[in-house]
Amino acid sequence: MQLNRKRPRRISLALGLLTANLLSATAALAAEGDTPPSDVANELGMTRIDAAVLFYQEAGGRVKATEPVISGTLNATNGDILTAKFTSDILTGATPNGAAPWSGTQTFTTPAHSPGKTVSVTGSSGNSTLVTIPGTGVIARQYTAAAHALPVDSGFKDQRFAGDIGYSTLWDPDTRLSGGLSASTERDYSAYTVNAGISRDLNHKNTTVSLGLNFEYDLSKPFFGTPSPLTVMSADAKGGNAQKTVMGLVAGVTQVLNRYWLTQLSYSIGESAGYQTDPYRILSVVDPVTGGPLKYLYESRPRNRLRQSLYWGNKIALGPTYVDASARVYQDSWGVKSVTAAIADRIPLGSWLYVEPQARYYKQTAANFFTNYLVSGQTLPSFASSDSRLSDFHAITYGGKVGLKFTPTSEIYVQGEHYKQSGNNHPAGAIGDLATENLFSGVSATSVIVGFTFGFY
Secondary structure (H helix, E strand, O other): OOOOOOOOHHHHHHHHHHHHHHHOOOOOOOOOOOOOOOOOOOOOOOEEEEEEEEEEEEHHHOOEEEEEEEEEEEEOOOOOEEEEEEEEEEEEEEEEOOOOOOOOOEEEEEEOOOOOOOOOOOOOOOOEEEEEOOOOOOEEEEEEEOOOOOOEEEEEEEEEEEEEEEEEEEEEOOEEEEEEEEEEEEOOEEEEEEEEEEEEEEOOOOEEEEEEEEEEEEEEOOOOOEOOOOOEOOOOOOEOOEEEEEEEEEEEEEEEEEOOEEEEEEEEEEEEEEOOOOOOOEEEEEOOOOOOEEEEEEOEOOOEEEEEEEEEEEEEEEOOEEEEEEEEEEEEOOOOEEEEEEEEEEEEOOOOEEEEEEEEEEEEOOOOOEOOOEEOOOOOOOOEEOOHHHOOEEEEEEEEEEEEEEEOOEEEEEEEEEEEEEEOOOOOOOOHHHHHOOOOOOOEEEEEEEEEEEEEO
């Protein structure tokens, strides 16, 4: 999935975590993707249907998303488990294009979606119009950013469809084998994943060790082609489609410490190879004295990325409530390091109603090629990106969930969360008038999920 004009990767991950967190009750994790075993009740002979709708809105008229999800889990009487999930979402709004804000109006020229007609787009970036480049006959789309405003490309709309299917079976009374397939597609991006895993119970089923493997193939197919890294933004057609593969491994152990405390430790490692640059994101090349924009280049990211993380999760019963607390450390070969801490407390209000306040803290360092802009006259680096999601920032998420049970295996629920990123708005050493501009394009977003789960035999 693409960043910027299409699907922002951080948004995509956030949406996936939010819906997965409700449909399968997984622990809340940082956005790079460890997923501990599900807490869904695997009662023999039970069929469970889950449905939820996510409403997501970023502040300032940026990305808005609506994402319905439906899933089913069939627990056979012999211990086999079959799961299936279907997701569809629609995104509209505006996303930062990567250029730095400036004291004057900025105009951006990019390939047009539909040559031959004029499109008016409202939003903080101003109007978007199809024009013909003089002397070339090339039809381009132009849009503007007002003085002192964050440059955003607004007016896009996209829809994604995704499906997942999984199956697990008992190899013997203490060993479970599992596997799954998933596919996701939208107009300019497709992803296909296959995974397999094994887990074994030890110590009278008080200890479970597990190992999982996954392989993912992604195809990036922007309508105008894939731009060459660090070339000038233009309306010209670009190169062909680009591919990426991801291979990952997760090893973990879950331990019952006592009747009140369940803990889990897992380690994951994964490597991505291939095209990992956002074809829609640019960087400003600025005057070395005034900081004024002179031109815009397409960003460039390394073609390889090695990720590692260590996750520790706990479920602790405290009287009638139980606490879900987790921590995670992460690092990758791009120089990003992060720590995450999350906590949720499920509080029953009688036998049919519960509330669950939740909070999460996240902090990361910047990628070693992150920069707010490039300076004219200096040698171009091999890699550069102004994506704030690769910058040094921290984020806080807080919210809660309310659930109403109408049978022992069925409930309706509502969950709301607010997410806020904070970073360096005015970095030291900013050139000229850029020292007075807000150079951090981090996001503030609110999400609400309304869901329903129904279990029957």
